[in-house]
Every structure is written in C-alpha cells, then in structure tokens.
Amino acid sequence: MATYTQTVSEVDADLRDLASSVVSRAMEAGATAAEAVVREGSEFSTAVRMGEVETLKESGSRAIGLRAFIGQRTASTYSSDFSEDGIQRLISGALDLARITSEDVYAGIPDADQLGSLPGDLKLYYDDVYSLPPEERIDYARRAERAALEADPRMKNSDGGTFDAAIGHKVLANSHGFVGEYRRSYCSVSAAPIAQDESGAMQRDYWFSLARTISKLESPESVGREAARRTLRRLGSRKIASTQVPIVLDPMVAGSLLDNIFDAVNGEAIYRQSSFLANKLGEKIAAGNITVVDDGTIPGGFGTEPFDGEGVPTRRTVVIENGVLKSYLLNTYTAKKLGLKTTGNASRGLAGTPGIGAGNFFLQKGDRTPQEIIGDIKQGLYIFQFLGFGVNMVTGDFSRGASGLWIENGELTFPVEEVTVAGNLKDMLNNISEIGNDLEFRGSLAAPTLRIDGMIIAGE
Numbered sequence: 001m002a003t004y005t006q007t008v009s010e011v012d013a014d015l016r017d018l019a020s021s022v023v024s025r026a027m028e029a030g031a032t033a034a035e036a037v038v039r040e041g042s043e044f045s046t047a048v049r050m051g052e053v054e055t056l057k058e059s060g061s062r063a064i065g066l067r068a069f070i071g072q073r074t075a076s077t078y079s080s081d082f083s084e085d086g087i088q089r090l091i092s093g094a095l096d097l098a099r100i101t102s103e104d105v106y107a108g109i110p111d112a113d114q115l116g117s118l119p120g121d122l123k124l125y126y127d128d129v130y131s132l133p134p135e136e137r138i139d140y141a142r143r144a145e146r147a148a149l150e151a152d153p154r155m156k157n158s159d160g161g162t163f164d165a166a167i168g169h170k171v172l173a174n175s176h177g178f179v180g181e182y183r184r185s186y187c188s189v190s191a192a193p194i195a196q197d198e199s200g201a202m203q204r205d206y207w208f209s210l211a212r213t214i215s216k217l218e219s220p221e222s223v224g225r226e227a228a229r230r231t232l233r234r235l236g237s238r239k240i241a242s243t244q245v246p247i248v249l250d251p252m253v254a255g256s257l258l259d260n261i262f263d264a265v266n267g268e269a270i271y272r273q274s275s276f277l278a279n280k281l282g283e284k285i286a287a288g289n290i291t292v293v294d295d296g297t298i299p300g301g302f303g304t305e306p307f308d309g310e311g312v313p314t315r316r317t318v319v320i321e322n323g324v325l326k327s328y329l330l331n332t333y334t335a336k337k338l339g340l341k342t343t344g345n346a347s348r349g350l351a352g353t354p355g356i357g358a359g360n361f362f363l364q365k366g367d368r369t370p371q372e373i374i375g376d377i378k379q380g381l382y383i384f385q386f387l388g389f390g391v392n393m394v395t396g397d398f399s400r401g402a403s404g405l406w407i408e409n410g411e412l413t414f415p416v417e418e419v420t421v422a423g424n425l426k427d428m429l430n431n432i433s434e435i436g437n438d439l440e441f442r443g444s445l446a447a448p449t450l451r452i453d454g455m456i457i458a459g460e
Helices: 008-028 084-100 134-149 220-232 251-265 267-271 332-338 370-375 425-430
Strands: 033-049 052-070 073-079 155-174 179-196 202-204 207-211 243-249 292-295 316-321 360-363 379-387 397-408 411-424 432-435 450-458
Touching: 008 033, 008 052, 008 084, 008 155, 008 179, 033 134, 052 084, 052 134, 073 084, 134 155, 134 179, 134 220, 155 202, 155 220, 179 220, 202 220, 207 220, 243 251, 243 370, 251 267, 251 316, 251 360, 251 379, 251 425, 267 332, 379 411, 397 425, 411 425, 425 432, 425 450
Parallel strands: 243 379
Antiparallel strands: 033 052, 033 155, 052 073, 155 179, 179 202, 179 207, 243 450, 292 316, 292 360, 379 397, 397 411, 411 450, 432 450
C-alpha cells in the first residue's frame, strides 16, 4: 500500500487554512470580530544525574484557540481536537460564552492599519536542534554534569545535567484579513553540581547555555566547568554584620532587577494604578546613565517575533532613556485604557485575553569591566543570588534575601549568605552609579553588571 507524507510547506498551508477557516466560520455564525491562533510543536528533554538517565521526555502538540467578539462582548475557547466536530464545538462554545459576558468598551482586535509582520528571515528557526540522535542528546547532559563533577575534588554530588530541544510553529489569523506565521527553535544544556567543604557543609549552583541552533550552543564541558566555579565560590559562606554599603549585581541578578522594571512599566499595572511608575511618563525616574530598551526585532533574539500576540508588528521601544521614562509597554486593550497606542507587546496563549510580554528587554551596557567596578569599592557586597519575592510594585519597597561575595579594598574575599538587602526601587534606580560592559543575552531579558550605592544589608 502506498504511503503519503506531507511536506513542511503543505503542513504550513494546512495550518494557515485552518486558522483562516475558523475565523470565517465564527464570523458567519454571528461574531462581529474574531481571532484564531494555531500552535504546533515538539519538545525533547532529558535529565541525567550521577551519569544515569533520570528523565527522558519527547512530546508533540497541536492546538487552536479562538477569541470571538459580539459587539463589545468577548470570550475565548481552545481545543486540540482538529476534527470537524471539534472545530464546530470550538466556534459555538466561544460565541455562546461571548453572548453572556459583560460588555467592555475597550475590547476588540487591533485596527486593520495596525496589523503586519516584520519582513525577512529573523533567524528564529534552525532544523539542527533535532539533528542529534537521542543518544547524543543524552550525552550532552551527561558531559555537562561530568565536567562539573571532575572540576574539583570537592564536587561530591549533583542535581543533574540536562539537555532540551524544541521547535514550534505559530499561525495567527483575524477577521481583518491578517494571516501571519513563524517558526522558532531552541536548545539548551545545563549542569547543577553540589560541592562539600571540609566541615561537611554543602553548596549548590548551576549554569546553562541557551541557543536557537546547536551550532551556537556552548559546549557541555564549558557549561559544566562554569557551574562548578559558581558552586565552589559559595563554600565557606558566612553571615556579616548589618551595614550600609554599595552592592554590585552579577548580570543574572541584575536581570531580576530589570524584571522588576518590566513589571513596573507593564500597561496592565499602569492602568490599574498598581505600579510605582504610574503617571510618570516624561519624568526622570532613574540615574542619567540608565537606558532600557525593549526590542522585538533583533535577529535571533530569544524575545524576537515578527508580530505580537495580536498581529501587530514588533518594534524597538525605548522605555527609559538617560533616566527619563519614555514609554510603557502596551497591547491594544491597555493602550485604549490609557489613551495611548499599542507598542506591539501583546502576548497570548491559546485562550484568554492577551497580556503584556517583553521582546528582547535589556539595559544598555556601559564601558567598564566588572573588575574595574569592583576595584573601586572599599567595602561592599557582590551579589550573585537573590532569594524570595520581597518587592512591592505599588510602593517600590524592596527586601530580598541574598548570597554573594564580600568586597574588601577592591577584591572579592569571602562568600556571604543569609543576609537581606533592603531599599526602594525608586532610590535603587537613581543610585545605579556604574554599569558594566558585559551585557549578554541568555534569554529575552538581559542586564550587565550593576553597582548600586547606599543599600542597607541586614545581617547579624
């Protein structure tokens, strides 16, 4: 018996036709506007611990979501059933729900003239993330863990090494005639070793590499060695007396501060008046050396997309420029609420209303090395981990547990743990006195090394 296998282009056409058909059928059934998103993807993940495979997963998924409007009423449904009956239930379910929901004058899809997709190849998809046979994918995880454990005799245990790979395809269609699609891929490798000192005290840390293509993934050995270095520097940690000194944030920790900034400029928080940056557009809210950008157009970026979750082209938005708040991050709904225009930051799953998502959200780098920044400090704390969630986005109050390395006369000396760093984000943003030149993207959000003056550290 003959077999027939669809080509990639034929599958793509099927998904485009499906999304467009669902929108058309929803309109015929009584919707005044409609938007459908189809997602298809596959994932592979493995975790190895002490050289033995602990988990091995491979999965594929296919689903469709529909957002339907009847006037100013809206509802959404989703399904993984692509049969005729399944699609009919998807459509009728959305319309039935829309008829009984409350009206919202701000509800709706973007105007037709706002829709579009960035042209050209944005370097988001590479076939090679699945090019390795399963044995070699497992070996990536095993090699990362082995390199960490062999880095030093004090490496005694492990939370494991991992390797992940995924590919995805998204199609978005709406009743203004917009149909957009893109594919993306990623792969990653990580290691999380455990070290033990002479007294028996143990410390753990991790490291990872993330890339769109296998060719840009750091070697498992380099990931393992860096994970070991980060773990070993924690051995012998102790408390310090309470003090007020400058702090230096490792780039990964500086990224968590940037995450707080994103939450503060999120349009949903702004219109709800639940952000300390509400009503601050055009005002100076940070030190003059601070420029924060959201850019969804960077080729190969982990936050890059040709269009947002509503079909609006992504763009480069300067959020903070030389300390002045220039823009919030908005989707269509929040923009209408605030009397502004969308910034192309709509983010949505298969169901529900769009939220706000970042593109490539980063703090622009400075011109000093981390070593130069640390070298200027007589006494301070270099922080490589924040713990807990002690941030009040309404008031800006900040209080989080921290671990790091004590700075004495410009040198990193001994490891510190069980301290609390406290302040207020308003003051912290204005007290960033140094910015490193080590900006590196290991995700869609990135910041370089930062020095913040005048922080209170609560210890013994």
